[in-house]
Amino acid sequence: MKITGIEAFHLAIPFDHGAPKPSQGAGGMRTTMDSVYIRVDTDAGLTGWGECFGFACCPVTHFAIQRVIAPMAIGRDCDDIGALMFDLHRRVQSGGRNGPMIFALSGLDIALWDIAGKACGKPIHTMLGSNGARKSIPAYASLLRLDTPQNVRKVCGDVLARGYRAVKLHERTLEAVAAAREALGDDIPLMLDTNCTWDLNMSVSMARDLTPYNLAWLEEPLFPPDDYKALAHLRTTTRIPIAAGENLGNLLDVERILDAQAVDVVQPDPIKMGGITECWKALQMAQARGVQAEPHSPWYGPGLIAALHMISAMEQTCLAEYYYADLEGWPLGEASIPRNGALSVPQGPGLGVEVHEDVIAKYRVG
Ligand SMILES: [Mg+2]
Secondary structure (H helix, E strand, O other): OEEEEEEEEEEEEEEEOOOOOOEEOOOEEOOEEEEEEEEEEEOOOOEEEEEEOOHHHHHHHHHHHHHHHHHHHOOOEOOOHHHHHHHHHHHOHHHOOOOHHHHHHHHHHHHHHHHHHHHHOOEHHHHOOOOOOOOEEEEEEEOOOOOOHHHHHHHHHHHHHOOOOOEEEOOOOHHHHHHHHHHHOOOOOEEEEOOOOEOHHHHHHHHHHHHHHOEEEEEOOEOOOOOHHHHHHHHHHOOOOEEEOOOOOOHHHHHHHHHOOOOOEEOOOOOOOOHHHHHHHHHHHHHHOOOEEOOOOOOOOHHHHHHHHHHHHOOOOOOEEEEOOEEOOOOOHHHHOOEOOEEEOOOOOEOOOOOOHHHHHHHEOO
């Protein structure tokens, strides 16, 4: 089977998360969820969909697909995904082993798994060795930045009412964490993700002050995210479990963070580190070393669905990360909408989802 066409779509979809829109760099407000989807067509008449990390670098990821990856991949045989992806990783290595070029390859890889599943009539979780027992994955509500304790209390109440039984904050103050703990009660697992904010001294001090709030983990407290030595040191100073991994660009990075004993929870992301092929290896590596693995998946497209298939096939159990917001349009329809705090694992071949191309056309940028 040969690849006959590749098209990238930069999507920007308005959302509502039950609070004022979060601020983002340069004083602006974040008003849309942005991502890059990729459609791959083959000479067998099968089409696959993938997703690439975009966020602030959507235009660059989009460009990488259209101008670099697509010309290299069109016409290639895709029956052996591992062999094709290995060759493409080698060809673009001078463009970096992390970043938009790898994000672009990640989406292509997911689309190829979708196609492979459709070709053999099996869902991806079965191809990964799942016995099919996990049909529903509990999700934690990953909250966008809310800034004030009032907003935190309000949205924590909203997510409990919708059936979520675990919550992650993206806040940076003790007041916000205290407000969440108060609103959620003592029994709901609460995580805190600071998105690489503090230096080591500040992280040590904040971890000490956060101890009373019984965090299930503290995620990416440090900048830069690849200072594994500092992260490992922080880990020796606190009993709060330390999580990181969404910024790892490849399997060797995962090995490095594990070798450094820098994390209790590792979070490789299929749309950032090479798709299902590489992320599945990372999850296997973490599990073999007894480290809790939690795929990073705050997405609404094929990236989220890829994570669900992997979680359902993992030996360890873990929650799915779900970015808590209602989109104005849903590219995958019901497939990416949790019910009572859980997401269904699609049972159809490949990703097992229907992609609504009308929604993609409506929210496509440019
Ligand atoms: Mg995070």
